[in-house]
Every structure is written in structure tokens, then in C-alpha cells.
Amino acid sequence: MTFTQLEIFVMVAEMRGFTSAALRLGISQSAVSHAIKSLENELDAQLVEREQAAVTVTELGQRLLLRAREIIGLAEAMRQDAAVARGMHQGLLRIGSFGPTSSLKLLPAILAAFRARYPGVEVQIDEGPDAAVLQWVADRRVDVGFAVLPDERFDTVPLVVDQLVALLPRDHPLTQKRAVTLAELSGQPFIMPEAGCSALIEPLFAGAGLAPQVRYRMSQMVTVLHLVDNADGITVLPELALPHALAQTHQRIVLRPLRPAVRRRVGLVFRNLGRAAPAVQAFADIARTAAKGMTSPGTA
Known part of the structure; x- marks a missing residue:
């Protein structure tokens, strides 16, 4: 089992197809298919069901997908820790955003401050309904999500009322x-x-x-x-x-x-903020500061 195989497995699951995963990863479709087949052979288990319209992750594959995302997340945290030690700030930050409240009001102000301090960190933003963002955080598909608080399942950072x-x-x-x-x-x-x-x-x-x-x-x-x-x-x-x-x-x-x-109170949710990668923790700190100047604009 290789780290590359796990990355390809996660991408196939998220893109629901070999072709789209190959395009996203910049490799051939045959390389994606070979990696998934090799991983299935090593685990002696079927991870995906290959259909004409799309690829579906099996029940066992869904459970192993959580493990794969956890391993990838830990590896990303290690890379970021090493980059910080070298005086560099690099890596990937995955954000789940819901609706205009976060995507149009909160996120632009937070990202502007974050990019000014950490220009080397790549930011990936997935947008969806509130419930979907919470599920993405739970499934480790994103590192941090915007949500309506409180939510006892996660570590949280309140931002605005x-x-x-x-x-x-x-x-x-x-x-x-x-x-x-x-x-x-x-x-x-x-x-x-x-x-x-x-x-x-x-x-x-x-x-x-x-x-x-x-x-x-x-x-x-x-x-x-x-x-x-x-x-x-x-x-x-x-x-x-x-x-x-x-x-x-x-x-x-x-x-x-x-x-x-x-x-309602809107804030950030994390699976475990204390163990999160440096870029994730920095985003939380910057979000706290950026949100202080944001209030509900008042009625007219």
C-alpha cells in the first residue's frame, strides 16, 4: 500500500469517476485504474463499484475512505510542520463553506488576511448546504467548515451573531x-x-x-x-x-x-483543532480577528 494509492482512492471517491479523478490529478486514467485495482488486491476487498455513469464507493470502501483521509491529513500536517520549521508556509487548506453568509460575507475578509500572511498555502473551497459541510468535516473531506453553532460533535470557533x-x-x-x-x-x-x-x-x-x-x-x-x-x-x-x-x-x-x-451564531467547526495542521490553526486565529469587525448590518 502506497501513499499515492490512497490519494488516488480519495480522489476517485470524491470525483465519482476514474476519468475526472485522472484529470484532477494530472495522470492517465489507466494509472488511476491500476492504482485502485492494486489497492483492492492488497486489501483483498472491493473498494469501488464500477458503473457506466459513475463510480460508487462500497460500504467497506466508505469506512476505509475515512482512514485514507486521516492518513493524508496527518501527512499534510507533517509537511506543514516541517515547512514552518524551515521558515516557510506551504501546504493545502481545505474549507467547506455554506451559503452567502460564509461565502459572500465572512470568507472573503478572512481569506484576504490569510493570503497576506500565508501566500504559499493553497486554498481549496467546497461549497454546499449546511448539512453537507458538517458531513465533509466529519468525513475529513475538508479541514474546516463554516456552520451554525453550537455543535457538540466538533471543536468550534464562534465568529459572528x-x-x-x-x-x-x-x-x-x-x-x-x-x-x-x-x-x-x-x-x-x-x-x-x-x-x-x-x-x-x-x-x-x-x-x-x-x-x-x-x-x-x-x-x-x-x-x-x-x-x-x-x-x-x-x-x-x-x-x-x-x-x-x-x-x-x-x-x-x-x-x-x-x-x-x-x-443564530455562525462559526468554524473542526474535527480536532489541537491536532490540526499549522495552516488550519492559523486560519482559525485569523478568522477570530477578521470576524470582530463584522456584525449584522442592521435593518432599514
């Missing part, structure tokens, strides 16, 4: 109120934002014994904003998920906080 706000068309009667209740919103045509937000909003209404009158379900933020702007419904979103220039680009949208206020 956000609040949920209602987005209303400018001429909507509820804009006359300084804050709105879930009961007032539940009787209105509702646009349910997907891509993670629905998992936050639907339990909120259910906990109050209410159900929004969902007219549309949309995964793209730009479409949700466009529909509200056209008075085709209302919605609820985390304030930090909204674009910086919302007041200029969507002048017919009015924000109102919920009553009672609904807040």
Missing part, C-alpha cells in the same frame, strides 16, 4: 410595523429559500405551531430577491446572507426584524 429578518415588498402593509411576528408572516404568500435556509426557517415556523403558505421554493438567492422585489411574495433570510448593496439593487425590498428576535 446573525439575525433572521423578513423581506417585504415596499408597499406591503407589514412594512408599517417596526418588527413582524411569524403569525403575521404565515398568512402571506411565502417564498421558501432553499440551499440550506429552508432547514432553518421551516422548523422555526413549526416550533410556533405555524406553517408558511409556500408559493415558491427557490435555490438561487438572486431569484428570491427578484420575486420579493416584484411583490410576488415575502420571505425570511439571515441578515448576513443578504448582498452588501441590497438597498441599491433592490430598492423595493424592505427589511423588518422578527418579533421576538431570532438569532
Whole structure:
């Protein structure tokens, strides 16, 4: 068993194919196939099922995939420790990011500070729903993930506190109120934002014994904003998920906080921050500092 075989196995599992893995690794497809076959022969076990459309990791392969990622992660930490000792900062940092809150607001500010101090570290960012990011951290697919806290399964670093706000068309009667209740919103045509937000909003209404009158379900933020702007419904979103220039680009949208206020804490999650590679620990420290100047922008 070689380290290269493990790297190829992990890439095949993540890309779900030999061809795509070969392109990502910069080697031939036959080399990928040979490495997987050799690893399976040595372990006397089938790791992947070869299908026409895609490659599927077997049940045993999924368990061994966790081991392979752990070995690769430890090797990366060793390389980074050695680089730091030589006065160099190199390596790979894998980040899992969810939605606009982290991808558009938090991550750019943190990355700017991180790149200024560690220009030699390669950064790989995978984006997905909240639940997917947490699973990536658990599976060691990423070194650090953005998440809604608390989460007792992981080491965490709190960053910012956000609040949920209602987005209303400018001429909507509820804009006359300084804050709105879930009961007032539940009787209105509702646009349910997907891509993670629905998992936050639907339990909120259910906990109050209410159900929004969902007219549309949309995964793209730009479409949700466009529909509200056209008075085709209302919605609820985390304030930090909204674009910086919302007041200029969507002048017919009015924000109102919920009553009672609904807040969430967003931060970073790690499998084990104390044992993480130097680049991961540096990212956590820089994120703490960069987030201090970021607050929910306030309603208008």
C-alpha cells in the first residue's frame, strides 16, 4: 500500500469517476485504474463499484475512505510542520463553506488576511448546504467548515451573531410595523429559500405551531430577491446572507426584524483543532480577528 494509492482512492471517491479523478490529478486514467485495482488486491476487498455513469464507493470502501483521509491529513500536517520549521508556509487548506453568509460575507475578509500572511498555502473551497459541510468535516473531506453553532460533535470557533429578518415588498402593509411576528408572516404568500435556509426557517415556523403558505421554493438567492422585489411574495433570510448593496439593487425590498428576535451564531467547526495542521490553526486565529469587525448590518 502506497501513499499515492490512497490519494488516488480519495480522489476517485470524491470525483465519482476514474476519468475526472485522472484529470484532477494530472495522470492517465489507466494509472488511476491500476492504482485502485492494486489497492483492492492488497486489501483483498472491493473498494469501488464500477458503473457506466459513475463510480460508487462500497460500504467497506466508505469506512476505509475515512482512514485514507486521516492518513493524508496527518501527512499534510507533517509537511506543514516541517515547512514552518524551515521558515516557510506551504501546504493545502481545505474549507467547506455554506451559503452567502460564509461565502459572500465572512470568507472573503478572512481569506484576504490569510493570503497576506500565508501566500504559499493553497486554498481549496467546497461549497454546499449546511448539512453537507458538517458531513465533509466529519468525513475529513475538508479541514474546516463554516456552520451554525453550537455543535457538540466538533471543536468550534464562534465568529459572528446573525439575525433572521423578513423581506417585504415596499408597499406591503407589514412594512408599517417596526418588527413582524411569524403569525403575521404565515398568512402571506411565502417564498421558501432553499440551499440550506429552508432547514432553518421551516422548523422555526413549526416550533410556533405555524406553517408558511409556500408559493415558491427557490435555490438561487438572486431569484428570491427578484420575486420579493416584484411583490410576488415575502420571505425570511439571515441578515448576513443578504448582498452588501441590497438597498441599491433592490430598492423595493424592505427589511423588518422578527418579533421576538431570532438569532443564530455562525462559526468554524473542526474535527480536532489541537491536532490540526499549522495552516488550519492559523486560519482559525485569523478568522477570530477578521470576524470582530463584522456584525449584522442592521435593518432599514
